[in-house]
Amino acid sequence: ANCSNVFINILNVYFTILNWIMFSCGPLSSYTVLPKQNGRVAIVTGGTRGMGFETAKHLASLGMHVIIAGNEKDEGKLAVGMIQQEDYKGKAEFMYLDLTSMKSVRQFAQTFRDRGLPLHILVNNAGTMLVPERQTEDGFEFHFTSGRPGRCSRIVNMSSATHYAGIIQMGDLNRRICYSSHGAYAQSKLALVLFTYYLQEQLTAGGFPVVVNAVDPGMVDTALYDNLWSLTMIPTPAEGASISIYAAAAVEMEGVGSCYLYNGEKRRSADDSYDHELQVELWKKSCELVGLKTA
Numbered sequence: 001a002n003c004s005n006v007f008i009n010i011l012n013v014y015f016t017i018l019n020w021i022m023f024s025c026g027p028l029s030s031y032t033v034l035p036k037q038n039g040r041v042a043i044v045t046g047g048t049r050g051m052g053f054e055t056a057k058h059l060a061s062l063g064m065h066v067i068i069a070g071n072e073k074d075e076g077k078l079a080v081g082m083i084q085q086e087d088y089k090g091k092a093e094f095m096y097l098d099l100t101s102m103k104s105v106r107q108f109a110q111t112f113r114d115r116g117l118p119l120h121i122l123v124n125n126a127g128t129m130l131v132p133e134r135q136t137e138d139g140f141e142f143h144f145t146s147g148r149p150g151r152c153s154r155i156v157n158m159s160s161a162t163h164y165a166g167i168i169q170m171g172d173l174n175r176r177i178c179y180s181s182h183g184a185y186a187q188s189k190l191a192l193v194l195f196t197y198y199l200q201e202q203l204t205a206g207g208f209p210v211v212v213n214a215v216d217p218g219m220v221d222t223a224l225y226d227n228l229w230s231l232t233m234i235p236t237p238a239e240g241a242s243i244s245i246y247a248a249a250a251v252e253m254e255g256v257g258s259c260y261l262y263n264g265e266k267r268r269s270a271d272d273s274y275d276h277e278l279q280v281e282l283w284k285k286s287c288e289l290v291g292l293k294t295a
């Protein structure tokens, strides 16, 4: 098991670097002029720092009421304070959400629903990378617990070029048999793309006016690499966030779903992500794991 762990780690570092070289070129400038979003409501998970913070800030600058959902109250307060000190039309607030706890996810959803606010944008941004083997209180592998979407107009799922190296181990999604932090991260990002396409299919079939897209920010200099190495000369969080902001607010993305977006363009995602059987199987398995009935 140790040997294959080392091999998977080497393979995944290789893919990460390859993807960096292949995909992280070109300036991540803003791709479009974004319309005002006055009165609209957005939730940004992991909006306390990094790209999530930049996304929340930008959406507030467009006039949105942004809810930063995170698991560190002090960091949340700080982020809200930084956004509020700008003279924006929109506003920001913090709501507690720990995505590694199903109880917390359900509580967050209930509290939000009780407030009777509409939800126009959900940015599933929160994530950790390359953490040592760890389980959540519900027994899930740490990387695999990502945001669960609610009902809104646009859902943005933060994936990564690392998904190209992802392998779904359906029989061991929590990676208990042979843990590799790179393998677990890559699997979680591929799962997000599979999930994006299948969710869009379900929403369209149900007649819901909601679009879902996966985005890839390239390699961005954030705290995410705390578990890996220190990087310089790569795009800033504000530059990286521009792809989430684009998917969340650009006029040309109105009504457009099922895309994998990189650098303001639709790109082909990993071949496996288009595997419909795999999408269905992962959807069913995920529902089963969190105790939801499948549609």
Ligand SMILES: NC(=O)c1ccc[n+]([C@@H]2O[C@H](COP(=O)([O-])OP(=O)(O)OC[C@H]3O[C@@H](n4cnc5c(N)ncnc54)[C@H](OP(=O)(O)O)[C@@H]3O)[C@@H](O)[C@H]2O)c1
Pocket (backbone or CB within 6 Å): 045, 046, 047, 048, 049, 050, 051, 052, 069, 070, 071, 072, 075, 097, 098, 099, 100, 124, 125, 126, 127, 128, 129, 158, 159, 160, 161, 216, 217, 218, 219, 220, 221, 222, 223, 224, 225, 237
């Ligand atoms: N940086 C890159 O090069 C890169 C490339 C491709 C994709 N991405 C993806 O982009 C997203 C944002 O990452 P980033 O680079 O901006 O990293 P970051 O600065 O580390 O931000 C991650 C955010 O997620 C939050 N978070 C982590 N676990 C959470 C949990 N259990 N519950 C609630 N919030 C949680 C963090 O808050 P706390 O610290 O308070 O937990 C933080 O606000 C991630 O999904 C990442 O996988 C990043």
